[in-house]
Amino acid sequence: MSLYVRLYLLVITVLLLAALMICIPVLVDIVREGLDRREEWQTGEREMYTPDPEFEAGPPAVLDEERANLPPGKVACPYCGATNESGFAFCGHCASPI
C-alpha cells in the first residue's frame, strides 16, 4: 500500500470516529426521550393522540356565493375553497375529495 493510500485511510478513519463521537450524545438523547415518552404513555401521564383544534373544527365553509361566482368548468374545494377544474375527484391544492 502506498503512503498516500495509508494517509487517506487514516484521515477517513479519524473523521469517521470524530463524526461518531459527535453523534453519540444526540443519539443517546433521542433514545432517552423515546423511553421517557413510552413510560409516560404507559403510566397515562401523556396521551398518545393530542387533538389538533384546527383539524377538529372540520373544513372551513365555502360560501355559496363564492361557489356561484366560479366560472363554468371550475369547482370549489369543499375543504380549502381552492378553485379546481371540474372532472377531478380530488382537490389539486389540499388533496381532499371534491
Ligand SMILES: [Zn+2]
Ligand atoms: Zn382543497
